[in-house]
Amino acid sequence: MYTPYNQIFENNKKWVAEKLSLDSNFFNELNAGQDPNYLYIGCSDSRVTAEEIMGVAPGEVFVHRNIANMVNNIDLNVMSVINYAVKHLQVKDIIVCGHYGCGGVKASMEAKDLGILNPWLRCIRDVFRMHKDELFGIHDEKDRFNKLVELNVREQVINIVKTSAVQESYLNKGYPIVHGWVFDMSTGLIKDLNIDFNKKLRLIAEVYNLGLDKI
Ligand code: CO
Numbered sequence: 001m002y003t004p005y006n007q008i009f010e011n012n013k014k015w016v017a018e019k020l021s022l023d024s025n026f027f028n029e030l031n032a033g034q035d036p037n038y039l040y041i042g043c044s045d046s047r048v049t050a051e052e053i054m055g056v057a058p059g060e061v062f063v064h065r066n067i068a069n070m071v072n073n074i075d076l077n078v079m080s081v082i083n084y085a086v087k088h089l090q091v092k093d094i095i096v097c098g099h100y101g102c103g104g105v106k107a108s109m110e111a112k113d114l115g116i117l118n119p120w121l122r123c124i125r126d127v128f129r130m131h132k133d134e135l136f137g138i139h140d141e142k143d144r145f146n147k148l149v150e151l152n153v154r155e156q157v158i159n160i161v162k163t164s165a166v167q168e169s170y171l172n173k174g175y176p177i178v179h180g181w182v183f184d185m186s187t188g189l190i191k192d193l194n195i196d197f198n199k200k201l202r203l204i205a206e207v208y209n210l211g212l213d214k215i
Contacts, residue, residue: 003024006014007052013114016160016212018089021087024089025045029059030058030059031155034059034062034089035059035089036059036060036061036062036089036091037058037060037061037091037092037093037096038054038056038061038092038093038094038119039061039062039063039064039081039086039089039091039093039094039176040054040061040062040063040064040095040097041063041064041065041069041071041078041081041095041096041097041156042063042064042065042069042096042097042183043065043067043068043069043097043098043099043102043104044064044065044066044067044096044097044100045099045102045103046099047099047185048066048099048183048185050063050097051063052192053097053188054190056074056130057148060202062081062085062089062091063150064077064081064082066078066110067103067104067117067120067122067154068098068099068102068104068105068120068124068158069096069102069152069153069161070099070104070120070123070124070152071096071118071156071159071160072120072123072159073159073162073163079155080107081097082094082160082163082165082166083163085176086118086165086166086182087165087172088146088168088173088177090169090173091175091176092175092176092177093175093176093177093178093179094160094165094176094177094178094179094182095178095179095180095181096153096156096157096160096180097153097155097180097181097182097183097184097190098149098152098153098181098183099149099182099183099184099185100145100146100149100182100183100184101185102149102152103144104121105149105152105154106126106145106147108124108128108148109119109123109128109144109145124148124152127148127150127151127152127155131150131151131153133149134147134151135147135148135151149182150180150193152180153180153182153193154155154180154193154195155201156180157178157179157195158200158204159180160178161197161200161201161204161208162204162208164210164212166178166203167201167210167212168206168212169211171212177197177198178195179192179195179197180192180193181193183212205211
């Protein structure tokens, strides 16, 4: 599907008219400020849109997207987003949403030099290495690919739990809770990996305790 460039401005005007017809105050409220309860970290893939799959309106979800929904602890971009979302927006839930068929995850499974993408994809190769017995035990290539997508989400959830902003806020206020999801574009459904956040935090604290005594 291709939307001609000029059509986008027509679409925008239609969207404004639609919103105003439903709620004449819509843009005044939007303009007043944001108070989202969710931070969503997803893949840049054009088919996986945060607000649309979650059925939420503008202003409800703070969004960060990159190739293969990675949370790399020396990526100033994602770390700033998490810090701001937790400390200032006080989000109640953080979601890492991967998706089956992820090109970034697939590329990390191939024996190929991808130049500037190598260090980014290496973080996914690290996930593979950590779980290689389980992954090599899966003989169907697609099943193995799907499993790596899920394991990658789980590891990125762990990377979020390692941060001081999240540990401190959770121990003092009881939020945010970090969740792992996988979007299945063949059905449109979101699969919740049902990660036990509290248990994860305690396991993580064996190694990544940042001096917060309540852990
Ligand atoms: Co992807």
